[in-house]
Structures are given as structure tokens and as C-alpha cells.
Amino acid sequence: MPETTQSAPAIKDTVKKYRKYALSAAVAVLVIFHGVGLWGLLFSGEPEYFQQLTPMNLLLTNALLFSFHRHWNAAFVIFAVVVFCVGFLSEVLGVHTGLLFGNYTYGATLGLKLWEVPLLIGLNWLMLVYTTGLISNTLKLHWLVKALIGTMLMVLLDYFIEPVAMEYDFWSWQGGSIPVSNYVGWFGVAFLLQLYFQKASFFKGNRLAPYVYLVQLVFFLCLYSLL
Incomplete structure (x- = not known):
């Protein structure tokens, strides 16, 4: 029993010692994975293999x-579930009716589908709403303006x-061109979810969120510039 009691502070001290490196390690992992993906898609000669890793x-x-x-609290869990479902179901509506975004279909790259929409799309909506909401929330502005800025960051990406x-x-996209309705629809759905983010009662702080958004932006900007 005394040995257990003595080891507990030692474990806490060790965790505290290495916790300060957690953010740097997480950012490094993000950069490495996206960097490898970027190289694979552009220069490996086997982009199909790296597409499967998406x-x-x-x-x-x-x-x-x-x-x-x-x-973590109930408000955050509810927020995550609602954003996932709204994002996913808006895509289901879009794919089957052409409403909101325009006429488009999903390929195989994003994995398992339900109702012809990859389940990961809901997770992607959650990630984007959460990261851009946190970035805009650092600004000392009215919550409505923060929601607008978060929406604009999503549309930019x-x-x-x-x-x-x-x-x-x-x-x-049908016809091979991206319709303006896609960006209008994205803005509308994203703005509603950003309003929810601003009013939801959960802790709004995550040191990794700006880096996730930045890495995603750089990744797609590089691919976009070399198309």
C-alpha cells in the first residue's frame, strides 16, 4: 500500500513533465501525415494508393x-452529435435532390457510405465547424460576427x-463544373452551425484546433495550385 501511494505522485510528475510536449508532438504528426499524403498524391506515381488512406x-x-x-460535458456531446447529423443529412439531401449544393455524387475515396454519402462526411463537418468556431471565438467581437467569420473560414477552405x-x-459535379449554389449552400448550412457553436454551453478551447485548420488549408492549397 505505501509503495502504491508513493508511486502515484511519481506518475503524476511524469505525466506533467511530458504533457508540455503533447501539442508539439500532435502538430508534428499532423504535418507528417499530411506531408506524406501530399507527396503520395503528387509525386509517388501511385496516387490511388494514397487516396485509399484518406x-x-x-x-x-x-x-x-x-x-x-x-x-467534456453533455452540451458538447449533443453539439457534436447534432453537427455530425446536420452535416451528414444535408449532404444526403444534396446528393438525392440537388438542393442546397447542386448536383453531385460521391466517389469511393472517402470510404463506407450510407444513403450514398460517406459517413466520414459528417465527421468532416464536425471537425470544420469546431476548428473554425474556435478560431473565430478568439476574437473580441460580437458572437454573431464570430459566427460569420467562422463560416467564411469554412467556405474559404x-x-x-x-x-x-x-x-x-x-x-x-454534374457537368464537371462547381456551381455557385455549392458555396451558397455551404455558407447557409455552415452559418447555422456556427450560430449553434457560439450559443452552445461547452468549454471553447483547444490548442490544436488552429493547427488542424492551417494544415488542412495548406494541404488543399498545395494540391489546388498544382492541378
């Missing part, structure tokens, strides 16, 4: 991101994602 990359990114979220998505079989 779901794993997305899952890893989210695992790292949400491991840095603190003070989508602008670079769309051509890349068609190139690598994420999804494809």
Missing part, C-alpha cells in the same frame, strides 16, 4: 483534435477543396 488520415486528425478538447475533390474521386 479515411485513416481523417480519422487520425479527428482523434488528435478531440483528444485536446477539455471539460471549401473553395480549395472542391477542385481537388473532383481530381481525386472524393466527389464529382
Whole structure:
């Protein structure tokens, strides 16, 4: 019993000692995985193989991101479920009716589908709403303006994602061109979710969130610039 009591502080001290390196390690993992993916898609000569790794990359990114979220509570869990479902179901509506975004279909790159939409799309919506919401929330502005800025950050990223998505079989647009309705629809859905983010009662702090957004932006900007 005394040995157990004495070892507990030692374990806590060790955890505290290495915790300060957690952010740097997480950022390094993000950069390495996205860097390898970028090289694989552009220069390996086997982009199809690296396309198949997209779901794993997305899952890893989210695992790292949400491991840095603190003070989990019911409000946050509800927020995550609602954003996942709204994002996913808006895509289901879009794919089957052409409403919201336009006429498009999903390819095989993003993995398992339900109702012709990859399940990971809901997770992607959650990641983007959460990261951009946290970035805009650092500004000392009215909550409505913060929601607008978060929305604009999401649309900015989508602008670079769309051509890349068609190139690598994420999804494809009817006629091969991206309609303006896609960005209008993205803005509308994203703005509603950003409003929810601003008013939801959960802890809004995550040191990794800005890096996740930045890595994603640089990744797709590089692919976009070399299409």
C-alpha cells in the first residue's frame, strides 16, 4: 500500500513533465501525415494508393483534435452529435435532390457510405465547424460576427477543396463544373452551425484546433495550385 501511494505522485510528475510536449508532438504528426499524403498524391506515381488512406488520415486528425478538447460535458456531446447529423443529412439531401449544393455524387475515396454519402462526411463537418468556431471565438467581437467569420473560414477552405475533390474521386459535379449554389449552400448550412457553436454551453478551447485548420488549408492549397 505505501509503495502504491508513493508511486502515484511519481506518475503524476511524469505525466506533467511530458504533457508540455503533447501539442508539439500532435502538430508534428499532423504535418507528417499530411506531408506524406501530399507527396503520395503528387509525386509517388501511385496516387490511388494514397487516396485509399484518406479515411485513416481523417480519422487520425479527428482523434488528435478531440483528444485536446477539455471539460467534456453533455452540451458538447449533443453539439457534436447534432453537427455530425446536420452535416451528414444535408449532404444526403444534396446528393438525392440537388438542393442546397447542386448536383453531385460521391466517389469511393472517402470510404463506407450510407444513403450514398460517406459517413466520414459528417465527421468532416464536425471537425470544420469546431476548428473554425474556435478560431473565430478568439476574437473580441460580437458572437454573431464570430459566427460569420467562422463560416467564411469554412467556405474559404471549401473553395480549395472542391477542385481537388473532383481530381481525386472524393466527389464529382454534374457537368464537371462547381456551381455557385455549392458555396451558397455551404455558407447557409455552415452559418447555422456556427450560430449553434457560439450559443452552445461547452468549454471553447483547444490548442490544436488552429493547427488542424492551417494544415488542412495548406494541404488543399498545395494540391489546388498544382492541378
